[in-house]
Amino acid sequence: xxxxxGVSAPDPxxxxxxxxxxxGRLGDRVFSGLSIGAGTLVVVLVLxxxxxxxxxxxxxxxxxxxxFLTSSEWTVSGEHPRFGVxxxxxxxxxxxxxxxxxxxxxxVAVALFLTQYAPTWLAxxxxxxxxxxxxxxxxxxxxxxxxxxGPVLVPVxxxxxxxxxxxxxxxxxxxxSGNVSTIFVVGVVLxxxxxxxxxxxxxxxFAQTPRAHIEGAMALGAxxxxxxxxxxxxxxxxxxxxxxxxxxxRALGETLAVTIILATLAPGTPWVASLFNxxxxxxxxxxxxxxxxxxxxxxxxxxAAGLVLFLLTFVVNAIARIVIERRKAFSE
Amino acid sequence: xxxxxxxxxxxxxxxEDVRTLEATPSxxxxxxxxxxxxxxxxxxxxxNEGASGHKSGGRAAADVAARxxxxxxxxxxxxxxxxxxWSVVSNGLELVGSPRWWxxxxxxxSARRPGGGALHAIVGTLEMAxxxxxxxxxxxxxxxVYLVEYGRGRLARLVSFMVDILTGVPSIVAGLFIYAFWVTxxxxxxxxxxxxxxxxxxxIPVVVRSTEEMLKLVPNExxxxxxxxxxxxWKTIVQVVLPTxxxxxxxxxxxxxxxxxxxxxxxIILAPYTKYLQGDLFANLMATLPTMINDNRTEVTQAAIDRxxxxxxxxxxxxxxxxxVGRLIARTSKVKA
Amino acid sequence: MAKRxxxxxxxxxxxxxxxxxxVSMRIEPRSVxxxxxxxxxxxxxxLRTLNRMHEVIPGASVDGQVLxxxxxxxxxxxxxxxxxxxxxxxxxxxxxxxxxSIFDNVAAGLRLNGxxxxxxxxxxxxxSLKGANLWNEVKDRLDKPGAGLSGGQQQRLCIARxxxxxxxxxxxxxxxxALDPISTLAIEDLIHEIKEKYTIVIVTHNMQQAARVxxxxxxxxxxxxxxxxxxxxxxxxxxxxNRPSEKATEDYISGRFG
Ligand SMILES: Nc1ncnc2c1ncn2[C@@H]1O[C@H](COP(=O)(O)OP(=O)(O)OP(=O)(O)O)[C@@H](O)[C@H]1O
Ligand SMILES: [Mg+2]
Numbered sequence: 006x007x008x009x010x011g012v013s014a015p016d017p018x019x020x021x022x023x024x025x026x027x028x029g030r031l032g033d034r035v036f037s038g039l040s041i042g043a044g045t046l047v048v049v050l051v052l053x054x055x056x057x058x059x060x061x062x063x064x065x066x067x068x069x070x071x072x073f074l075t076s077s078e079w080t081v082s083g084e085h086p087r088f089g090v091x092x093x094x095x096x097x098x099x100x101x102x103x104x105x106x107x108x109x110x111x112x113v114a115v116a117l118f119l120t121q122y123a124p125t126w127l128a129x130x131x132x133x134x135x136x137x138x139x140x141x142x143x144x145x146x147x148x149x150x151x152x153x154x155g156p157v158l159v160p161v162x163x164x165x166x167x168x169x170x171x172x173x174x175x176x177x178x179x180x181x182s183g184n185v186s187t188i189f190v191v192g193v194v195l196x197x198x199x200x201x202x203x204x205x206x207x208x209x210x211f212a213q214t215p216r217a218h219i220e221g222a223m224a225l226g227a228x229x230x231x232x233x234x235x236x237x238x239x240x241x242x243x244x245x246x247x248x249x250x251x252x253x254x255r256a257l258g259e260t261l262a263v264t265i266i267l268a269t270l271a272p273g274t275p276w277v278a279s280l281f282n283x284x285x286x287x288x289x290x291x292x293x294x295x296x297x298x299x300x301x302x303x304x305x306x307x308x309a310a311g312l313v314l315f316l317l318t319f320v321v322n323a324i325a326r327i328v329i330e331r332r333k334a335f336s337e
Numbered sequence: 338x339x340x341x342x343x344x345x346x347x348x349x350x351x352x353e354d355v356r357t358l359e360a361t362p363s364x365x366x367x368x369x370x371x372x373x374x375x376x377x378x379x380x381x382x383x384x385n386e387g388a389s390g391h392k393s394g395g396r397a398a399a400d401v402a403a404r405x406x407x408x409x410x411x412x413x414x415x416x417x418x419x420x421x422x423w424s425v426v427s428n429g430l431e432l433v434g435s436p437r438w439w440x441x442x443x444x445x446x447s448a449r450r451p452g453g454g455a456l457h458a459i460v461g462t463l464e465m466a467x468x469x470x471x472x473x474x475x476x477x478x479x480x481x482v483y484l485v486e487y488g489r490g491r492l493a494r495l496v497s498f499m500v501d502i503l504t505g506v507p508s509i510v511a512g513l514f515i516y517a518f519w520v521t522x523x524x525x526x527x528x529x530x531x532x533x534x535x536x537x538x539x540x541i542p543v544v545v546r547s548t549e550e551m552l553k554l555v556p557n558e559x560x561x562x563x564x565x566x567x568x569x570x571w572k573t574i575v576q577v578v579l580p581t582x583x584x585x586x587x588x589x590x591x592x593x594x595x596x597x598x599x600x601x602x603x604x605i606i607l608a609p610y611t612k613y614l615q616g617d618l619f620a621n622l623m624a625t626l627p628t629m630i631n632d633n634r635t636e637v638t639q640a641a642i643d644r645x646x647x648x649x650x651x652x653x654x655x656x657x658x659x660x661x662v663g664r665l666i667a668r669t670s671k672v673k674a
Numbered sequence: 675m676a677k678r679x680x681x682x683x684x685x686x687x688x689x690x691x692x693x694x695x696x697v698s699m700r701i702e703p704r705s706v707x708x709x710x711x712x713x714x715x716x717x718x719x720x721l722r723t724l725n726r727m728h729e730v731i732p733g734a735s736v737d738g739q740v741l742x743x744x745x746x747x748x749x750x751x752x753x754x755x756x757x758x759x760x761x762x763x764x765x766x767x768x769x770x771x772x773x774x775s776i777f778d779n780v781a782a783g784l785r786l787n788g789x790x791x792x793x794x795x796x797x798x799x800x801x802s803l804k805g806a807n808l809w810n811e812v813k814d815r816l817d818k819p820g821a822g823l824s825g826g827q828q829q830r831l832c833i834a835r836x837x838x839x840x841x842x843x844x845x846x847x848x849x850x851x852a853l854d855p856i857s858t859l860a861i862e863d864l865i866h867e868i869k870e871k872y873t874i875v876i877v878t879h880n881m882q883q884a885a886r887v888x889x890x891x892x893x894x895x896x897x898x899x900x901x902x903x904x905x906x907x908x909x910x911x912x913x914x915x916n917r918p919s920e921k922a923t924e925d926y927i928s929g930r931f932g
Pocket of ligand 2: 719
């Protein structure tokens with residue numbers, strides 16, 4: 006029987022007016038009104054976020070004298086504002102992609118460990134331990150990344166710069182590879198921060214692998230690893246993709262850890278591909294300048310940057326959602 | 338080998354040890370990437386695999402390697418946690434251990450003058466959390482009730498989608514939105530209450546999702562039993578469904594609070610820090626632990642850095658306490674996943 | 675107290691799917707009527723339309739009439755909540771409210787409908803528990819959780835809960851199918867006792883049970899899967915089990931079918 010309540014209920018047919026008569030009493034009307042109101046409020050809130058950012062960014066954008074999407078300048082006050090997000094976009098996306106590339110394989114492996122390998126006495130506490138990583142505030146990650154973890158990564162950076170420096174992203178960049186405050190370090194710290202999200206979601210889907218699939222593989226004489234490859238991973242793939250997307254979304258919007266670790270560059274510094282470089286992300290740009298929102302024009306420029314970030318995370322999260330929805334439709 | 342080295346290093350997590358451990362993770366991380374890339378092709382019949390890999394020794398070796406990698410990945414993931422906790426505790430314990438920390442504000446301290454307390458920030462953090470919960474919980478719980486008990490068709494799907502989007506809204510964007518709404522549009526000041534509103538925005542989706550999960554776990558038979566007694570739907574929800582899911586909902590709220598208490602970005606935009614104990618959400622300045630950390634971390638003096646670590650430790654302790662209580666309450670739940 | 679139910683030409687739908695077609699029957703007061711028939715023929719569905727529980731399922735609807743002593747349950751001005759208060763229901767699996775004590779479970783119907791008077795409540799609880807043959811087993815632990823009882827006790831608790839709101843009719847959907855033989859007997863005895871006061875309709879897959887407890891029996895069947903279920907015949911249980919008018923009934927009861 007389908008649930009009385011499931012959202013997946015069959016289409017309300019015209020004849021269901023029988024049911025709607027039942028809400029004739031006052032209490033029912035008030036309570037269902039309240040709950041519909043709350044749900045609608047959530048919808049309105051999200052729309053308002055977009056609306057407010059757009060309406061207040063537009064005037065500033067109209068006065069902008071360079072292309073907002075392709076310029077890397079950032080002069081927001083005065084008669085001739087020139088600002089663009091190309092530089093922010095690069096640093097934001099690159100650091101988040103580093104984070105995803107590191108966190109997804111490790112997160113998937115940890116999820117496999119938790120669901121397939123860990124002895125039962127260990128599985129629950131181990132999962133709880135990984136979840137604790139999510140309980141650490143991002144500002145603490147920043148502090149730790151700058152002061153404790155970053156210095157340990159510097160030799161790694163130098164190793165890459167020395168032996169793979171011919172690849173543009175690993176270029177030594179005037180010795181900045183010896184510095185803690187680089188995009189690379191930020192990416193690795195972000196990876197640690199999104200690891201619990203990726204792990205938790207992957208764990209959930211792996212745990213749902215139908216027993217029949219697993220037993221089917223095992224009955225063919227597959228080893229544990231082969232069973233995982235033939236049954237668990239294919240089943241969990243959409244879940245892993247959406248976990249990766251959600252992790253990416255988190256990384257794109259992460260503020261404090263980036264703000265603390267990453268060194269800002271002097272205005273006018275030319276763009277280089279190297280990961281051993283400073284810069285700013287959307288979020289860190291806004292946070293770094295939070296004290297300076299004094300004129301509508303300045304504020305508008307930062308709101309415009311915030312809008313791009315909002316749209317970016319919106320798209321990434323929507324993709325995550327669509328992937329997981331498709332899987333639900335498939336597995337039901 | 339990557340599995341055994343870190344395991345030995347874990348118990349005595351001295352800073353030195355940790356440093357050497359770090360060499361292993363990055364290389365085992367790359368190995369995981371390689372491992373993972375390999376099976377990306379269509380899942381083949383393991384038998385073919387065995388046949389083309391001549392001897393079953395190869396298959397067994399792959400199996401052992403996979404096992405080692407999975408264990409290694411777990412150990413690798415635990416290292417940062419232990420390391421962070423260790424850093425925070427070892428750097429922050431001294432101040433946090435002093436009675437003044439819990440009883441005084443930071444009046445009279447400066448970047449050069451060590452000591453001082455964190456009472457002002459603790460009060461601010463807890464107060465903001467309480468008010469955030471006060472606003473976010475009714476909205477979140479009612480939204481979840483809508484989705485599970487009433488929601489049908491288009492609107493329900495839209496609400497559910499928007500909740501997902503709200504989950505993904507970066508905290509800095511939430512802060513910017515409230516700034517655009519409160520300061521630019523309404524002409525208000527940057528006050529702690531405005532910061533609280535942005536925390537509400539971040540907390541709502543957490544409450545909706547966790548409450549929704551719990552409501553779905555309430556067996557339908559209970560609703561039907563109540564309906565069959567001639568109880569109206571709203572009373573069934575308020576007096577049968579919600580109480581049955583109660584502890585799970587509380588757990589979700591506590592975990593959600595634990596999450597928003599550590600949020601810093603909106604506070605930087607909307608709630609400037611002060612060293613003094615000030616509990617009025619509508620006054621200009623109010624301290625919280627995140628802004629206290631942020632204020633002190635920008636200084637280079639040891640006194641300030643110590644305070645930043647100590648405030649971090651305090652914040653983590655509070656968050657862990659909320660997590661712990663949440664998990665304990667979850668154990669008393671009447672409905673099980 | 676007990677009232678008569680008349681069903682007239684009832685069609686029942688789940689969304690667009692017609693689950694049951696053309697049911698007409700009379701259910702006599704102060705008697706037990708058993709619904710039998712193969713799985714999926716719509717016994718539960720018909721039962722749930724008798725107290726408008728059917729419509730809590732999204733998309734579910736009915737067409738036709740159900741009269742309770744000549745009052746149309748599906749009339750425009752009829753409140754389904756009031757209907758359910760008059761016509762109680764006991765489910766296949768015992769479902770006491772897990773957050774409530776034994777006392778509160780039995781009192782739930784009254785409390786949730788606004789009765790606060792402690793004395794009225796405790797009198798009703800005692801009367802209902804006695805009525806459900808459970809009083810002696812639980813009178814010393816009324817404040818303990820209802821979920822802590824055995825399955826059979828829980829089911830009798832649910833019956834006590836249902837009769838506490840003084841319904842006219844009691845609907846039971848396979849009330850014994852989750853119980854052991856001894857608990858089943860206890861419930862059957864109970865049905866026997868309370869039929870003096872209520873109109874009882876019980877769905878069962880157990881032929882012996884139908885023969886033991888019911889005065890009248892209704893046999894439902896369906897032509898093929900995907901086709902709507904139909905009422906084949908309803909008659910005195912004696913007659914149904916000895917010389918039914920329809921061949922299909924005889925086949926089913928004698929085990930040559932389903
Ligand atoms: N919630 C529902 N949504 C859609 N179809 C349903 C639902 N409940 C029952 N049906 C369908 O209605 C028909 C009758 O089901 P019903 O549960 O009434 O049968 P039943 O006679 O009680 O069977 P059983 O003896 O197995 O309990 C079946 O075809 C069933 O699939
Ligand atoms: Mg049935």
